Amino acid sequence: MAIDFTLTPEQRELQASTRAFARDILAPVVRAADAEADPLRAFQMTKEAYVQAYRAGIAFCMLPTQYGGGGVSNVDLILAAEEVCAVDPGFACTILVNGLGLMPVWYWGSDEQKDRFLRAATSDPTGEYIVGYAVSEPAGSPGGTANFDAPDASPVGIGVTATLDGDHYVLNGRKYWPCNVAGWDGQGANASIVVVRTDPSKGGTEGLSAIMIERGTPGVSFNLISKMGHRLTPNAEIVFTDARVPANNLVEGTRGNGDLLINRNFAWSGPVAGIAAVGVARTAYESALEWARTYTAGGPSPIINHQNVGYVLGDVAARIEMCRCFCWKTAHFLDQHDYHGELIGAMCKIQCTELMFDAVYKCMQVVGVNSLDKQHEFEKLLREAAVLPLYDAGNFGMQRRRVHGVLASPDYNPRALMDDEFVPFTKFMETIDTVPTYQETPLPV
Numbered sequence: 054m055a056i057d058f059t060l061t062p063e064q065r066e067l068q069a070s071t072r073a074f075a076r077d078i079l080a081p082v083v084r085a086a087d088a089e090a091d092p093l094r095a096f097q098m099t100k101e102a103y104v105q106a107y108r109a110g111i112a113f114c115m116l117p118t119q120y121g122g123g124g125v126s127n128v129d130l131i132l133a134a135e136e137v138c139a140v141d142p143g144f145a146c147t148i149l150v151n152g153l154g155l156m157p158v159w160y161w162g163s164d165e166q167k168d169r170f171l172r173a174a175t176s177d178p179t180g181e182y183i184v185g186y187a188v189s190e191p192a193g194s195p196g197g198t199a200n201f202d203a204p205d206a207s208p209v210g211i212g213v214t215a216t217l218d219g220d221h222y223v224l225n226g227r228k229y230w231p232c233n234v235a236g237w238d239g240q241g242a243n244a245s246i247v248v249v250r251t252d253p254s255k256g257g258t259e260g261l262s263a264i265m266i267e268r269g270t271p272g273v274s275f276n277l278i279s280k281m282g283h284r285l286t287p288n289a290e291i292v293f294t295d296a297r298v299p300a301n302n303l304v305e306g307t308r309g310n311g312d313l314l315i316n317r318n319f320a321w322s323g324p325v326a327g328i329a330a331v332g333v334a335r336t337a338y339e340s341a342l343e344w345a346r347t348y349t350a351g352g353p354s355p356i357i358n359h360q361n362v363g364y365v366l367g368d369v370a371a372r373i374e375m376c377r378c379f380c381w382k383t384a385h386f387l388d389q390h391d392y393h394g395e396l397i398g399a400m401c402k403i404q405c406t407e408l409m410f411d412a413v414y415k416c417m418q419v420v421g422v423n424s425l426d427k428q429h430e431f432e433k434l435l436r437e438a439a440v441l442p443l444y445d446a447g448n449f450g451m452q453r454r455r456v457h458g459v460l461a462s463p464d465y466n467p468r469a470l471m472d473d474e475f476v477p478f479t480k481f482m483e484t485i486d487t488v489p490t491y492q493e494t495p496l497p498v
């Protein structure tokens with residue numbers, strides 16, 4: 054039996070224990086933290102839950118056991134993630150970013166770097182250890198993130214520079230949006246990986262690398278960002294002003310390959326974002342169904358007895374199931390192919406986050422105007438669902454470009470995913486759509 058969707062007893066246990074954590078430990082803090090106006094304070098309100106997640110092995114479950122991590126497969130990771138995201142996807146994002154910050158060290162770091170950074174994360178007696186992942190940059194012209202692999206030299210593309218000076222790199226510039234980087238007190242995460250321009254004379258496929266910065270590095274400061282959704286996870290601006298970072302913090306195999314790191318990272322997180330969307334939509338669906346079974350809207354019987362309500366909720370339930378299956382398949386693909394899924398990870402993230410945003414809104418239509426009342430949870434669910442197509446590499450400027458790059462390659466096998474075949478992702482597939490093709494065409498006379 055090659056295809057079997059039955060969970061193993063261990064997976065059921067993982068699902069049940071994560072569900073219990075989300076219900077008993079996380080859920081009680083969500084409402085107040087979401088309503089807190091100060092983003093740092095909102096994040097701090099999750100600290101106790103985070104420490105419990107750390108102690109339960111959730112916070113670094115994605116790292117290999119060799120370095121003290123949980124060693125969970127990608128399939129197991131998303132089984133657990135759905136349970137946390139059904140309660141709060143922002144909290145889950147904090148944990149996801151621990152992985153985005155350290156998985157590249159596992160993939161590309163030297164043995165010394167793996168020992169230093171991965172073991173530090175998994176052996177913190179306080180349980181507060183947190184890791185950032187900094188790619189995104191402030192809006193502007195130049196600015197933004199989507200064109201990180203553009204072929205032009207600086208100032209197009211990534212703007213933060215790292216210049217070698219003796220045995221240190223000197224960092225200058227600003228990042229905007231990275232999660233976790235400011236830590237619990239706004240003064241810095243324990244460690245963060247930062248994608249930098251090590252060669253400003255080169256384009257994005259040659260001039261980028263990734264370097265680890267540690268808490269307390271002089272010349273690094275942070276400003277928290279207040280956003281409309283995912284309010285339990287902390288996003289920040291980072292300012293680098295002649296920040297000196299030891300040269301041996303440059304993650305060895307990322308030298309000149311920061312572009313591949315970004316694409317691989319955002320592919321790994323594709324099914325995690327996808328399952329976050331499933332978790333949010335699942336909560337909206339269960340609430341809408343409960344509402345429809347119990348409210349009459351002034352009519353003679355509960356609104357579930359109206360055909361439109363039953364049809365719409367049936368469609369929503371089916372789409373949740375479809376997306377869950379796509380996330381499982383994608384995670385399985387990553388497990389089969391050494392954590393490479395640049396194509397399927399993007400496809401999964403795009404389709405699940407966009408379909409599930411619509412599913413949440415459909416649930417609101419079923420409930421009607423009362424879904425707008427803040428005493429119910431739909432307005433939060435809609436805010437959370439709205440984040441998912443935009444974050445973790447936007448579906449328009451980054452994820453769809455990656456899909457386009459693969460499909461445009463003459464070597465691409467359109468049956469590869471169906472046949473569970475490895476899909477190579479190369480620099481040749483990058484840069485696509487970064488140079489707009491629009492040219493002024495004379496109007497017909």
Ligand SMILES: Cc1cc2nc3c(=O)[nH]c(=O)nc-3n(C[C@H](O)[C@H](O)[C@H](O)COP(=O)(O)OP(=O)(O)OC[C@H]3O[C@@H](n4cnc5c(N)ncnc54)[C@H](O)[C@@H]3O)c2cc1C
Nearest residue numbers: 186188189197198199230231232444445446447449450486
């Ligand atoms: C909760 C949350 C957590 C996040 N965590 C992190 C993190 O840990 N680390 C991190 O670095 N960032 C993080 N981000 C930022 C996030 O990853 C964004 O996806 C990223 O900044 C890219 O945004 P963007 O796609 O809108 O790019 P932008 O560069 O701002 O592009 C904006 C828009 O321009 C258009 N566009 C631009 N170029 C093209 C093109 N070539 N082709 C087609 N369309 C184009 C698209 O419509 C695109 O959506 C986070 C954001 C949130 C909300």
